[in-house]
Amino acid sequence: MISLIERETTRKGWMTQEDIIDMVSLAESTPGVIAVNSATFVGCKVAGFWGALVATVGVVLPSFIVISSLFFVLEAFLQNVWVSAAFKGIRACVAVLILNVSIKLVGQLPRNAYTYIVLVCVFAIVTFTNISGIWLILLCAIIGIISVFISNRGGRHPHPVDSTLPTTDSTQDKMHGTDNKEHELLDNYDSSLSNTVASKHNSIDSALLTTDYTWLRGHNQASVDNELDSSVNLPNEYRDEHHTQCEDSQEHNEEDKQ
Amino acid sequence: MIYLQLFLTCFKIGLFTIGGGYAMIGLMSQAFVGSGLIDGAMFINMIAVAESTPGPIAVNLATFVGMQAGYKMGGVGWAYLGATVATIGVVLPSFIVMLIAFRLLSVYASNKYVKGALYGMRPAVIALMFAAVATVLLLVIFPLLDTTAITVQSFEQFDYVSLILFVTFLAVSRIKIKGRAIHPIALIGCSAVVGIIVFGLLSL
Numbered sequence: 506m507i508s509l510i511e512r513e514t515t516r517k518g519w520m521t522q523e524d525i526i527d528m529v530s531l532a533e534s535t536p537g538v539i540a541v542n543s544a545t546f547v548g549c550k551v552a553g554f555w556g557a558l559v560a561t562v563g564v565v566l567p568s569f570i571v572i573s574s575l576f577f578v579l580e581a582f583l584q585n586v587w588v589s590a591a592f593k594g595i596r597a598c599v600a601v602l603i604l605n606v607s608i609k610l611v612g613q614l615p616r617n618a619y620t621y622i623v624l625v626c627v628f629a630i631v632t633f634t635n636i637s638g639i640w641l642i643l644l645c646a647i648i649g650i651i652s653v654f655i656s657n658r659g660g661r662h663p664h665p666v667d668s669t670l671p672t673t674d675s676t677q678d679k680m681h682g683t684d685n686k687e688h689e690l691l692d693n694y695d696s697s698l699s700n701t702v703a704s705k706h707n708s709i710d711s712a713l714l715t716t717d718y719t720w721l722r723g724h725n726q727a728s729v730d731n732e733l734d735s736s737v738n739l740p741n742e743y744r745d746e747h748h749t750q751c752e753d754s755q756e757h758n759e760e761d762k763q
Numbered sequence: 764m765i766y767l768q769l770f771l772t773c774f775k776i777g778l779f780t781i782g783g784g785y786a787m788i789g790l791m792s793q794a795f796v797g798s799g800l801i802d803g804a805m806f807i808n809m810i811a812v813a814e815s816t817p818g819p820i821a822v823n824l825a826t827f828v829g830m831q832a833g834y835k836m837g838g839v840g841w842a843y844l845g846a847t848v849a850t851i852g853v854v855l856p857s858f859i860v861m862l863i864a865f866r867l868l869s870v871y872a873s874n875k876y877v878k879g880a881l882y883g884m885r886p887a888v889i890a891l892m893f894a895a896v897a898t899v900l901l902l903v904i905f906p907l908l909d910t911t912a913i914t915v916q917s918f919e920q921f922d923y924v925s926l927i928l929f930v931t932f933l934a935v936s937r938i939k940i941k942g943r944a945i946h947p948i949a950l951i952g953c954s955a956v957v958g959i960i961v962f963g964l965l966s967l
Contacts, residue, residue: 506819527868534871534881535864537777537857538784540819545861554862561858565850568818572826573846575812580834583808587963594958595951596807597928600899601936602814602947606785607892620886627890631793632898633913638790638891639779642884649883650876657875664879 506540507532510547519551540564766848769800769832773825773852778860781884784820787853789891791824792898800832803902810899815948825853900929924961928954 507529514520520528528550532542541564548560582588614620627641656664772794780786788810795801801809809831813823826846833845864871871877901908903925908917936950 531861531864531868531871534781534877535857535860536779536781537860538787538819538821538854539782541822541854541857542861545858546865549862549865557858557862557865561854564819565822565854568816568822569826569846569850571816571818572813572823573830573843575816576827576830576834576842576846577839579808579812587959590961590963591955591958592808592811593925593962594928594954594956595811596804596899596903597925597958598932598951598954599807599810599814600896600903600929601932602950603785603788603810603892603899604896604933605936605944607889607896610782610889610892614886614889615882623886624890624893627887628893628897631789631891631894635797638793638887638894639775642779642887642891645883645887646880647883649879649881651879652883653875653879 507543510540510543514547519547524550765800765832765836766844769829769845770848770852772798773829773849774856776825777821777853777856780821781881781888784824785892786888787821787824789888789893789895791828792895793891795828795832796898801828803898804906805831807899807902811951815951821853822850825849903929928957928961 510528511520511525515522515525528543528546531546532539535542541561544560544564545557548557550556552559583592611624623645627638627645630636630641631638653664776787776790776794780790792806796803796806806828809824809827810820813820813827816823826849829845829847829849830842831845832849834842836845904922905918906920906922932950932954935953936945938945
């Protein structure tokens with residue numbers, strides 16, 4: 506959905522690449538439905554409060570119409586022996602789908618004691634008691650805030666939020682991935698923008714989970730400037746320069762962190 | 764007042780889930796199935812429909828739940844009221860929070876405490892998803908089981924066919940063709956066909 510939003514809004518000139526990065530990071534880190542968050546952001550950017558309202562209604566309305574018209578069809582057909590047999594099969598499949606998504610998301614969490622303890626405890630409490638999951642989420646948010654607070658007060662160990670700098674192997678790869686994408690962008694800027702969008706966002710999304718995203722914004726700003734300054738067909742020396750520039754800014758950021 | 768209850772529940776769900784659609788399933792199943800508003804089997808059907816129709820899955824699901832709750836209460840007109848209330852409820856927190864976050868963009872995204880809170884919340888949200896899997900699976904295998912009040916009678920019905928199907932689908936969903944996993948909607952389609960064959964034709 507995000508790649509669709511990006512394609513439509515950049516084509517209409519509502520958003521820049523940098524706006525998209527802001528949008529994704531905000532939509533991921535604020536509560537609520539990601540698609541709705543993104544739409545609200547775009548609306549707000551283009552036309553303030555009323556823009557946000559219109560965009561939100563716009564993104565929700567198709568769901569509403571489709572589901573409310575399907576509902577009565579489904580209600581009628583579920584009495585049918587064959588349909589209910591089909592849904593009995595589907596139910597087994599739904600469990601598989603949620604399980605696969607959950608496993609994928611666990612892979613993106615930092616591997617430490619806190620993660621595992623919370624996973625097990627919250628799972629057990631929610632499955633076997635009536636305690637609302639909302640309270641547990643709230644509790645965990647408070648634990649997270651307190652832990653940052655303690656590490657600010659001169660704790661001996663750096664907080665995981667700080668320590669996951671973009672220096673680990675996986676994020677390094679992702680950075681180079683993004684870098685290559687920028688080169689592609691420069692090469693055929695107006696023809697194949699949409700193709701690069703999806704993969705670019707995958708790398709951005711996962712990078713955001715573990716890292717501070719300010720380096721990304723800086724990096725992107727640099728490349729946007731370069732695009733403005735130079736023609737589309739770049740000489741090779743320029744590319745090398747561009748590349749080393751990026752590496753420099755990486756190192757810069759790492760130094761800043763330390 | 765069921766509509767107010769519906770609105771507040773959806774609002775809370777929208778306000779406390781980070782990570783969108785699937786993350787909300789955990790809270791939703793706890794809130795709606797746990798409170799008896801929706802019966803368990805129907806809720807799983809809804810997830811399948813929400814997944815295979817266009818639109819954000821969480822919004823689809825909220826609309827569906829609202830529709831069902833309203834319909835149960837008083838027929839067609841009330842169903843639409845229920846759906847409207849539930850949809851607005853789940854979307855409103857997104858809208859409000861995003862409006863505020865947009866104004867505070869630079870402060871919000873790089874704030875240490877915001878990151879700390881997110882860091883704290885993520886495992887809990889994912890644990891809720893696993894809890895949803897467990898609830899769905901146990902409900903499919905033991906139709907009489909209520910996980911929050913387990914008794915001996917809960918295990919009297921044991922649907923081993925569904926268990927076999929679950930394991931099979933899990934294996935199939937792991938198969939990668941040219942580096943790509945099978946699309947969820949394709950998997951749902953296959954499972955419908957398998958369901959018709961196994962439960963309909965063979966009537967196991």
